[in-house]
Amino acid sequence: MTQIVIQARSSAQDEPKLYNTALETLTHVASREKNKLLCAAMDELPEGIVLLDSEGRYVHWNKSYADIYKATADLFKVGARLADTLRIGMQRGDYPEAVGREEEWYAERMHRLQNPGQRHEQQLADGRWILIEERQTPDNSTIGLRVDITEMKRREASFRLLFEENPIPMYVLDLESSRFLAINDAALDHYGFPLARFLDMRRAQVVCMECVGNDGAMGANGAQVSSERHVRADGSVIDVTTFSRQTTYDGKRALLVAAIDVTERNRSEARIAHMARHDALTDLPNRMLFKERLDAEVMNFARHKQPFAVFLIDLDHFKTVNDTLGHSAGDKLLEEVSAQLLETVSGPSTVARLGGDEFAVLHVGPQDDESVIALAGAIIAAVDRPLTIAGHVVRVGASVGIAQAGRDTPSAEVFLRNADIALYQAKAAGRSTYRCFEPAMDEALRSKLEFERDLHEAVVTRALAVHYQPIVELSSGIPKSMEALVRWTHPLRGEISPVEFIPVAEEMGLIKEVGKFVLETACRDAAEWPLSVNVAINVSPLQLVGGDFYDLVVNALSSAGLAPERLDLEITESLLMDASDETVRSLQALRDLGVGVSMDDFGTGYSSLSYLRKFPISKIKIDRSFIGDLGSKPEAQAIVRAIVMLGTSLGMDVVAEGIEHLDDLAFLRGEKCTEGQGFLFSRPVPSSDLQKIFERHGILQAGCSHVLRE
Numbered sequence: 001m002t003q004i005v006i007q008a009r010s011s012a013q014d015e016p017k018l019y020n021t022a023l024e025t026l027t028h029v030a031s032r033e034k035n036k037l038l039c040a041a042m043d044e045l046p047e048g049i050v051l052l053d054s055e056g057r058y059v060h061w062n063k064s065y066a067d068i069y070k071a072t073a074d075l076f077k078v079g080a081r082l083a084d085t086l087r088i089g090m091q092r093g094d095y096p097e098a099v100g101r102e103e104e105w106y107a108e109r110m111h112r113l114q115n116p117g118q119r120h121e122q123q124l125a126d127g128r129w130i131l132i133e134e135r136q137t138p139d140n141s142t143i144g145l146r147v148d149i150t151e152m153k154r155r156e157a158s159f160r161l162l163f164e165e166n167p168i169p170m171y172v173l174d175l176e177s178s179r180f181l182a183i184n185d186a187a188l189d190h191y192g193f194p195l196a197r198f199l200d201m202r203r204a205q206v207v208c209m210e211c212v213g214n215d216g217a218m219g220a221n222g223a224q225v226s227s228e229r230h231v232r233a234d235g236s237v238i239d240v241t242t243f244s245r246q247t248t249y250d251g252k253r254a255l256l257v258a259a260i261d262v263t264e265r266n267r268s269e270a271r272i273a274h275m276a277r278h279d280a281l282t283d284l285p286n287r288m289l290f291k292e293r294l295d296a297e298v299m300n301f302a303r304h305k306q307p308f309a310v311f312l313i314d315l316d317h318f319k320t321v322n323d324t325l326g327h328s329a330g331d332k333l334l335e336e337v338s339a340q341l342l343e344t345v346s347g348p349s350t351v352a353r354l355g356g357d358e359f360a361v362l363h364v365g366p367q368d369d370e371s372v373i374a375l376a377g378a379i380i381a382a383v384d385r386p387l388t389i390a391g392h393v394v395r396v397g398a399s400v401g402i403a404q405a406g407r408d409t410p411s412a413e414v415f416l417r418n419a420d421i422a423l424y425q426a427k428a429a430g431r432s433t434y435r436c437f438e439p440a441m442d443e444a445l446r447s448k449l450e451f452e453r454d455l456h457e458a459v460v461t462r463a464l465a466v467h468y469q470p471i472v473e474l475s476s477g478i479p480k481s482m483e484a485l486v487r488w489t490h491p492l493r494g495e496i497s498p499v500e501f502i503p504v505a506e507e508m509g510l511i512k513e514v515g516k517f518v519l520e521t522a523c524r525d526a527a528e529w530p531l532s533v534n535v536a537i538n539v540s541p542l543q544l545v546g547g548d549f550y551d552l553v554v555n556a557l558s559s560a561g562l563a564p565e566r567l568d569l570e571i572t573e574s575l576l577m578d579a580s581d582e583t584v585r586s587l588q589a590l591r592d593l594g595v596g597v598s599m600d601d602f603g604t605g606y607s608s609l610s611y612l613r614k615f616p617i618s619k620i621k622i623d624r625s626f627i628g629d630l631g632s633k634p635e636a637q638a639i640v641r642a643i644v645m646l647g648t649s650l651g652m653d654v655v656a657e658g659i660e661h662l663d664d665l666a667f668l669r670g671e672k673c674t675e676g677q678g679f680l681f682s683r684p685v686p687s688s689d690l691q692k693i694f695e696r697h698g699i700l701q702a703g704c705s706h707v708l709r710e
């Protein structure tokens, strides 16, 4: 009897069809010719087909069969037994699964051959995987089918890696029934119940058991991915992400779902968000968060007329603590202040640190004058409390600027600016005090800021000038020296008095620049004057801070080529009142060089005799207010007389300032006052006008001194 084995390689769905076709064909093929035709057709199939007779001997095999078993193909012979080729192949190591357990493997394989109808997989020495299926025909012959499933096995392995062994809990859900089709180990661990129980439940039940809340977060990215957040009883947050709908191998519509624990990630995100909006030192809201809350209040006010106010707080003398006790003491102080403020301000208000020593309170609630004043007072009192820091008792005050929500509260920016303007006014009013913003303040500040900007510009572009006013010998009227007086012609406002702009330059830290300019210009100019004429220069107390004043003067003298004896420095009592040892030392050093030091405006300050003794003063200038009053007030005469006597007895020259009238000149001459200055002799003039003055008095220019010698 002829037996034909058809081994067909095909896709899983095609297999039954193929068998039927093969069997039908066999039934109908009677002749050898037709058989041949059939064999040729079988060779075209991609699946391996083998036909064995009832004794298990090869009858026929197609080309694909021989290809699949290329290592063993030399053993295929019509009439040879498959069992024998298996044994030989096994001994040669063609079947890696058999290595080390040859007999057992062989027995299993034979058992399958004798009990056909079941599929099994077989690995070949080159790593390929073959699906084997054998079936018995009614006449006891065997049809074997071999399919190369290497590619499928590879995909299976990656699926295992991606799904089964994935550390992220995942499951596959049947879209229709909402039942679980597959659950990975991580998901079993995560939910904590066995696979069997899982397969019994619907998804909704699992979700219900897992989460105590849903934080509402639901993201969707087209139809591809959607996610929702579950909050578990222990507070952990699970991000449940559903990936695109898939169709499983058996045609079911399914969803792949991953449950990721995002608790830690959320926590660190929250930490970062907190850090971005809070001050690292005090943990108070920072400027950013304060601005956000202020924005919200501005909106709230526009909609519901909910009143609020901003209190900007600036610590007085914080810099001194920082500079003298160090930064860590400064930090400690800021922490203490922050605690005090939090204690003082309650309710829905925000206490923030805007930076440096600047704090702010956003106070929400009724803002009648009484409560605003009460809170401002409480804030000042809270800060102005002695604190012990690094073993020192420290006391700082607070200046407070307040802006209240009113009809015109257009934006948080304007609001903060208004509070800032009020703060500026509070500071100007003498610290540890508060001011509420008023529109008039805005105008005043604006013009002050403009003034400062213009002055800065004038200093930088050297748009200042120096004029000179003679100080004359009263007996002869001959100029003994020239006082240098700085001048600023503002492009719009014209001449501005130094009485107005010198204090601003001092406040802005520009005074050293101004002073240096005047000193250098005056020394240069004076070097051109007759040798008998000195130059007097006004010195601001701030010029002596920093220890560089001595060098500045010496450099100005030497680069102008001016003898130190021809320079007088005019200082005021205020300079001496806070004078450090260093200031006294540099003044003394300049005196030792030959530079003169005059006490300006004498009589207006403390007029302390001890200053005159303690400091190296060479000249006293009686303030012009006394001279102006000489004609009208007898006590002015007494004061002037006393000062002249005092100076003379201390061996100092005495200069009377502001002489405008001949009567006053006569009085001063009578009192033996040696020198004088005033409009009666000359107003301050530009250096180009000095020539005429020198000529009028018959004194020669320095450059012409050789004429004198001849």
Ligand code: C2E
Residues within 6 Å of the ligand: 469, 484, 485, 486, 497, 498, 499, 502, 515, 518, 538, 539, 540, 570, 600, 601, 624, 657, 658, 659, 660, 677, 678, 679, 680, 684
């Ligand atoms: P000061 O040092 O007492 O200068 C004398 C001031 O009195 C000058 O005013 C001068 O013009 C004015 N004066 C002089 N004689 C008379 C008079 O007969 N009648 C009246 N009514 N006034 C007279 P000026 O130039 O406006 O300077 C004012 C103040 O500005 C100066 O007072 C001085 O304290 C300060 N100053 C001027 N230039 C400088 C400077 O370069 N540096 C510093 N630090 N201060 C300066």
Ligand code: MG
Residues within 6 Å of the ligand: 483, 538, 570, 600
């Ligand atoms: Mg002066």
Ligand code: MG
Residues within 6 Å of the ligand: 600, 601, 621, 623, 624, 657
């Ligand atoms: Mg003066």
